[in-house]
Amino acid sequence: MSEISVKAIGIYKGYKxxxxxxxxxxxxISLEVKxxxxxxxxxxxxxxxxxxxxxxxTLIYPEKGSLRILDLDPRTKKDxxxxxxxxxxxxxxxxxxxxxxxNLKHYAMLYGMYGSGLxxxxxxxxxxxxLEEYRDIKFEDLSTGLKQRLSLAKAMLNSPRLLFLDEPTxxxxxxxxxxxxxLIRRVHRENDVSVILSxxxxxxxxxxxxxxxxxxxxxxxxxxxxxxxxxxxxxGERMILRYIGQVxxxxxxxxxGVMKVKAEPGKVxxxxxxMEENVDRIxxxxxxxxxxxxxxxxxxxxxxxxxxxx
Amino acid sequence: xxxxxxxxxFLASTYKNWIISKRNVFTxxxxxxxxxxxxxxIGLLTRFxxxxxxxxxxxxxxxxxxxILQTSQMDxxxxxxxxxxxxxxxxxxxxxxxxxxxVFGALIFxxxxxxxxxxxxxxxxxxxxxxxxxxxxxxxxxIFLVGVYAMAAVIGITVCISILTFGQKAxxxxxxxxxxxxxxxxxxxxxxxxxxxxxxxSRAIPLTYFLEYYRSVYIxxxxxxxxxxxxxxxxxxGGLMMFAWSIERARRTGxxxxxxx
Numbered sequence: 001m002s003e004i005s006v007k008a009i010g011i012y013k014g015y016k017x018x019x020x021x022x023x024x025x026x027x028x029i030s031l032e033v034k035x036x037x038x039x040x041x042x043x044x045x046x047x048x049x050x051x052x053x054x055x056x057x058t059l060i061y062p063e064k065g066s067l068r069i070l071d072l073d074p075r076t077k078k079d080x081x082x083x084x085x086x087x088x089x090x091x092x093x094x095x096x097x098x099x100x101x102x103n104l105k106h107y108a109m110l111y112g113m114y115g116s117g118l119x120x121x122x123x124x125x126x127x128x129x130x131l132e133e134y135r136d137i138k139f140e141d142l143s144t145g146l147k148q149r150l151s152l153a154k155a156m157l158n159s160p161r162l163l164f165l166d167e168p169t170x171x172x173x174x175x176x177x178x179x180x181x182x183l184i185r186r187v188h189r190e191n192d193v194s195v196i197l198s199x200x201x202x203x204x205x206x207x208x209x210x211x212x213x214x215x216x217x218x219x220x221x222x223x224x225x226x227x228x229x230x231x232x233x234x235x236g237e238r239m240i241l242r243y244i245g246q247v248x249x250x251x252x253x254x255x256x257g258v259m260k261v262k263a264e265p266g267k268v269x270x271x272x273x274x275m276e277e278n279v280d281r282i283x284x285x286x287x288x289x290x291x292x293x294x295x296x297x298x299x300x301x302x303x304x305x306x307x308x309x310x
Numbered sequence: 311x312x313x314x315x316x317x318x319x320f321l322a323s324t325y326k327n328w329i330i331s332k333r334n335v336f337t338x339x340x341x342x343x344x345x346x347x348x349x350x351x352i353g354l355l356t357r358f359x360x361x362x363x364x365x366x367x368x369x370x371x372x373x374x375x376x377x378i379l380q381t382s383q384m385d386x387x388x389x390x391x392x393x394x395x396x397x398x399x400x401x402x403x404x405x406x407x408x409x410x411x412x413v414f415g416a417l418i419f420x421x422x423x424x425x426x427x428x429x430x431x432x433x434x435x436x437x438x439x440x441x442x443x444x445x446x447x448x449x450x451x452x453i454f455l456v457g458v459y460a461m462a463a464v465i466g467i468t469v470c471i472s473i474l475t476f477g478q479k480a481x482x483x484x485x486x487x488x489x490x491x492x493x494x495x496x497x498x499x500x501x502x503x504x505x506x507x508x509x510x511x512s513r514a515i516p517l518t519y520f521l522e523y524y525r526s527v528y529i530x531x532x533x534x535x536x537x538x539x540x541x542x543x544x545x546x547x548g549g550l551m552m553f554a555w556s557i558e559r560a561r562r563t564g565x566x567x568x569x570x571x
Contacts, residue, residue: 015564050567057404060561082406093397093570095326097333106329109322110405112315138333154401 004071005162005194006033006056011065013051025051026218029065033196033211035161038188040209041198042305047215049198050090050166056196057087057164070162083111086160090167092151096140100131100150103139104157111158125153129183145176152183156191163187165197169204181208202301212301214308221308230299236273238297239282242266245289255281319407323389323415330392331423340384345377345427346434352498353439367528370441372497374431375521378424378458379465380488385420386413386466390473391481400570403561409553413470417463424459446527453535457520460542464516465491467549474556477565496521516542 011029014022026048033039041049054060055067058074058081067074069081094103104122113121126135129149134142142150148168155163165184169177181204188195199205205212206226213223222229236259249263252270257278260271272278275296283291331337352373356366389412393399402412435441444451465487472480491497494504494512501512512518519538526533560566 013564051564054400054567058561059400059404060564060566079406082404085404087400087404089400089570091397094401095330095392095396095398097330098326102325102329106322106326107401107405109318109325110402110407110411112319112406114314114318118318 003035004032005035005069006031006039006196007066007068008032008056009066011052011055011062011067013048013055013060013062024218026055026062029215029218029220031213031220031223033194035194036192037210038184038195038197038208040205040212041196041215042200042202042205042212042301043198043215044200048218049200049215051218052215053087053164053166053196053198057085058082059087083158084160085162085164086155086158087164087166088148088151088155088168090170092147094139094147094150094154097138099136099138100142100146100153101126101135103150104154107154108157113157121157121159125156128156129153145172145180148172148176148180149183152180152187156187159191160193162194162196165195167198167200169199169201177204184208202305206301214305216308222304226301226304229301229304236260236271237275237299239270239272239275239279240293240295240297241268241270241286241291242293243268243286243289243291245286247286247289252282252285255285258282319411320415320418322407323412324418326392327385327388327416327419330388331419340381341423341427342430345381345431348377349373349431349434350438353435356439364529366439367441368525369498370435370439371525371528372521374428374435374443375454375458375517375524376488376492376497377431378428378455379462379491379517381427382417382420382424382459382462383465383469383488385423386416386463387469387481389413389416389466390470394473394478394481394569397570399566403557403566409557410550413463413467413550413553416466417459420462420466421459424462425455428455446524450524450527454520454524457516457523457535457538457542460546461491461515461517461520464542464545464549467546467553471549471552471556473569474553474560474565477568491515491517494518514541516545 009030011026013026014024016022029052041052043049051060055062056069058069058078070084072081074081095106098106101122104125105118108118108121126132129152131146131149131153134146139147139150152168168184169180172180184195184197185208187193197208209226211223211225212229214221224232243266247268249261249268252258252268253261255278257273258270259273262269270282272282349370352369356369393402432443435443468487469483472483494508495501495515495517496512501509501518504512516538519534519541522531522533523535523538525531
C-alpha cells in the first residue's frame with residue numbers, strides 16, 4: 001500500500017504589502033499526495049502554484065492549516081523533511097561562475113555529503129542527466145535546456161523521497177521539453193520518488209500526472225485523475241463532420257446527448273455525451289448529404305481547464 | 311550525521327566563495343590594489359604631515375584594521391549576496407542547513423583572504439614606512455586579528471539580516487556598514503575626539519577595544535580587551551540568533567520567494 005507523501009488540510013497563505021494591504025494567495029487548500037504518484041498542480045499564471053509548492057517544500061510557511069510532509073510536521077521537523085526532499089525550480093538559477101560539477105559539489109556539501117560518497121553522487125547525477133560533456137562548463141554558459149538538466153541533477157543529489165518540480169519545462173524548446181518530460185518519468189520510475197509537479201501546460205500534465213489538482217485564484221477547483229476529471233465534468237467527445245449537401249442542423253440539437261452544435265457551411269462540430277449510443281441518429285441526419293470526413297476527438301485537459309476556469 | 315558531513319555544510323560556503331572569487335578578476339583589486347592604495351595614502355599622508363612615530367603607528371594600525379575588516383565582512387555578506395544576485399536562494403534554503411553553517415563557512419574564507427591581505431600590508435608598511443607590526447610579538451597580533459574577524463562576522467551577519475528583512479535593495483548595507491564603523495570605532499583618531507553621543511556608541515563597538523589593545527603595544531595606554539571580547543561574543547551569538555530568526559521570518563513573509571525572482 002502506498003504511503004502519503006503530503007497531507008494538507010485548509011492551507012491558507014496571504015501576503016501583506018508595506019501599506020498593510022493583504023493579498024490572499026492560497027485559500028483553504030486540502031489535498032493528499034501518495035508516495036507512488038506524480039501529482040500535478042495546474043492553473044493559470046498567478047493561481048498560486050509556486051506558492052503551494054514552496055509551502056510543501058518548506059521554503060515558506062502557511063499562515064493557517066495543517067500540513068504533514070512525509071508524515072512529519074514541518075513546524076518541528078524541518079531538517080528531517082529537508083533531508084528527504086528537493087526542488088527543481090521554474091527558472092533554474094545557480095551561482096553563475098560555478099561549473100556544472102562545482103555547482104553539484106557545492107549543493108551536495110550543503111546536504112552534508114562528503115568524501116567518496118559525495119564524488120559518487122555528483123558523478124552519478126552527471127551521468128544520469130547526460131551532463132558529462134558539460135561538466136566543466138560554467139552555469140552562465142549553459143543553454144536553457146542544459147540549465148534545466150543541471151537543476152534536475154541537483155534535485156536528485158540527495159536521493160529525495162519527494163521531489164518538487166515547479167514548471168520544469170517552461171521556456172524550453174519543444175524538443176528539449178519532450179526530453180525533460182521523459183527524464184521526469186524516468187526519475188519517478190527508477191528512483192521510487194514521489195513527484196509534485198506544477199505546470200500550466202495541459203498536455204504535459206496529461207502525459208505525466210497520475211492525479212491533478214486545479215487551482216484558480218488560489219482556490220482548488222477540482223482534484224482527481226485526468227480521466228475522472230473529464231468524466232465528472234461531462235465534457236463529452238467532439239465530432240467534426242465535413243460534408244456536401246443539406247443537413248438539418250436544428251434537429252441535431254434535439255438528439256439526446258448532444259451538448260453543443262457549432263455549424264458553418266460544409267462543416268459541423270458536435271459535442272456529444274455517450275457518443276456510442278447516439279452516433280447513429282446523428283449520421284441519419286446526413287442522409288441527404290455526402291459526408292467527406294469524420295473526425296472524433298476525446299476531451300483533453302485543455303477542455304477541462306477551460307471548463308473549470310469559467 | 312557524522313562530523314565530516316556537518317563540517318562539509320560549513321565548507322560548502324567556503325568552497326562557493328572561493329570558486330567565485332578565483333574566477334573574478336576584481337578579486338585581485340580587493341586583495342592587492344585597494345589595500346595597498348589605502349595603506350600608501352595614509353602612509354604618505356603621515357610623511358607629509360611630518361608626524362611622530364607614535365601617531366604614524368596609530369594611523370597605520372587603523373588603516374590595516376579597516377582594510378582587513380572590509381575584506382572579511384564582504385566575504386560573510388557574499389554568502390547571501392552571491393545567492394541573491396544569481397537568484398539561487400531557494401536552492402540554498404531548501405537544504406537542511408542552519409544560519410551558522412552559512413556564516414562560519416563564509417567566515418573561513420574571509421579569514422583566509424583577510425590574513426592574506428594582512429600579510430601583504432605588514433610587508434608593505436614595514437618596507438615603505440618602517441612600521442613593524444610584530445613589534446609586540448605574535449600574541450597581540452593574533453588577539454587583534456581575532457577581534458577584527460569577529461567584527462567582520464558581525465557586520466556580515468547584519469548585512470544578511472538586512473537582505474532577508476528588507477529585500478534586494480538592502481545590499482547597499484554591505485558597502486556602507488563598515489563606513490559607520492570607520493566613523494565611530496577610532497580607526498583614524500582616538501574616540502575621545504568624537505562628540506559624547508558618538509563616544510557612547512563607539513564604546514558599544516568591540517573593534518574600538520581591540521584597536522586600543524593593539525595600539526597599546528606601541529603607545530602605552532589603557533585598554534579593556536576583555537570587555538571588547540565579551541561584546542564581540544555577545545554580538546556574534548546575538549547576530550546568529552537574529553539571522554536564524556530573519557530566515558524564519560523571510561519564510562513566513564514570503565521574502566524568501568521574492569529574493570529568488
